Each structure stands twice: as structure tokens, then as C-alpha cells.
Amino acid sequence: MVDGYSISDDKNKLDVQVIHHFLSHSYWAKNIPVDTVQRSIDNSFCVGIYAASGTQVAFARVITDFATFAYLGDVFVVENHRKKGLSKWLVKFIIEHPLLQGLRRLLLVTADAHGLYQQFGFQPITQSENYLSIHNPNIYLNT
Template sequence: MAEVEISFDASRIDFDKTSEVIKASYWGEGRTDEIHRRAFANSLCLGAYVDGEQVGFARVVTDYACFAYVADVIVWPGRRGLGIGKKLIQALLDHPELASVTGFSLRTSDAHSLYKKFGFVTSTDGMYMRLARQPATHE
């Protein structure tokens, strides 16, 4: 496989393809392009590229000081299993603007082994709380 390039340049991200691939994922079902536009605009996003073609995406929601929430880490079908997800996560953890962040979190139902390689652990400390609710409708 050719060299994988990681870039934080949001202008390089193929929005349509990225939105399409995320909407086809188990966690992106029901999302819209408009939701993705807002989410991406309010996140630090990065893409993975092979020969200039985007093959992966990830984003982090952060205050750039204390916390970061990793979201939408995805590698295009046909490019999975090649280490691209690892490169995306490593790039996020190495980003200089996230150097002071001590609390990274995320949710996954199928990629625990990927994140464990970077020191993520399943929260069982009784401190993590979550509120799940239906989105408000705007009429």
C-alpha cells in the first residue's frame, strides 16, 4: 500500500464522501448532511489520504485545554485493516494543540482493540455519566 498521509486541513476533506460513509455506519444512521456540516465545523477534523485520495476521517470535539472527545473515526470500506485508523488516532493524540489535554474519551461498540493500543480503557470507575436524548425538532 502507498504511504498514508494525515492532514488536519479541513479544506481537503471530501465532505460528500465523508458524510456518506458515516451515514452508512452503525452510529451515523439517521444523521443528515446538515448535522455533519455543523459537527465538522465545530470540531478539529482530519483526513487520511493515499495518493491524494481521501480514505479515512476522524474528528475531536475539544476545548484544547482539558478535554477531548474523539468521534466519527472511520476508514472507507476496502481500505480497512491497513492501519489507517491507527494513524488517525496517533495523529490526534500527537496534535500540538491537544498537548495539555489529559482527558480523552470516546464511545465504540466494535473498535475497543484499536483504542486499547493507545491506552484507552473501558470506564468502570463509577464517575462517567451520560445523558441520551432525542434531538429537538425545529418546526
């Protein structure tokens, strides 16, 4: 526990409504349907941070095979709980988690949190010409 907060990878503690509300208003998942959020949680390794009251205040999701590859996404801290070191605690918990050791590659995409992730060894992609993607940023606008 840190300053009245607790962290857990127990999916049973996750508050899908808190997660959906944040993600559906985020720049990366605007208008995402709640059933899509639930399916993403069901098929990922997830971590939540909770206030002493039990309210969920932070979240991160890792899409992984637990052997060679992982993608870190949907990382957030609810606005009124920021500036308390929770995002650092969340990323550190994930990076050091026993189930996520020995991975050959851990990726993420961010528009505005480079400084946070670089503290944990993330660096811009080199040889970006080797990476390909299909990107549909407006996929949730028509649902």
C-alpha cells in the same frame, strides 16, 4: 506519507460527501443529515487520510476545548482501504498532535474497536457511576 497515503488536519481538504455517506450508514450516526455533518466538522478538530489520488479514505473528529478535555468520535476508514494500518496512523496522529497535548481527559465510545484504542492507552471507564449522559440513538431517524 505512508504507503501512498497522506494525513492532514486541514479542514479545506475534507470531502463532506465522503464523510456524510459513511456516517449516514454507520451504526452510530445512521441517517445523519449532511448539514449536521457539516456543522460538526465546522465546530471540531478534524483529521483526514487521503489516497495518492487525493480521495479521502479515512476520517476522525475531536470535540475539544484544546486545554482540558476532548472527545474522539466519528472515526472511520473506508472499507476498501482497511487492513493497511490507517486507523492506527489516524489515532496516533491525533494522540500525538501538538494541539491536543496536556489534556486531562480524552474520551471515546466504541462498540467494536476496543483493541485499536487500547493500543494507545484508552481503558474502560472506572467509576462509571460518576459519568452521566443523555443518549438519543435514534435522533436522525425522524429527520
